[in-house]
Amino acid sequence: RILQLGDSGNDVLALQRYLNFIAETYPSIPKVTEDGDYGPATDAAIRAFVTEFELPYDPSRVSAALWYAITNIYDDLYSGGNVAEGQFPGTTIS
Numbered sequence: 001r002i003l004q005l006g007d008s009g010n011d012v013l014a015l016q017r018y019l020n021f022i023a024e025t026y027p028s029i030p031k032v033t034e035d036g037d038y039g040p041a042t043d044a045a046i047r048a049f050v051t052e053f054e055l056p057y058d059p060s061r062v063s064a065a066l067w068y069a070i071t072n073i074y075d076d077l078y079s080g081g082n083v084a085e086g087q088f089p090g091t092t093i094s
Helices: 010-023 040-052 064-078
Strands: none
Touching: 010 040, 010 064, 040 064
């Protein structure tokens, strides 16, 4: 499912929780209220995320690729993995 400004529900709530967890390690990403509403604060956190990880971003939506990037970083941090500078989710650093 693609998420966009104005959406609400459990998918948005999960997105907010992932972003807040990531923000504990990356303070350039602002924390958001976990309310399930995709408003301006959630949008700002997403913009900060894509800036931090130098990812392409379509400002009108959270695409499947961006969702994957967010959840991949979350999983790495949650499981104790380290995300190296310049690492894009799903790629191997040699």
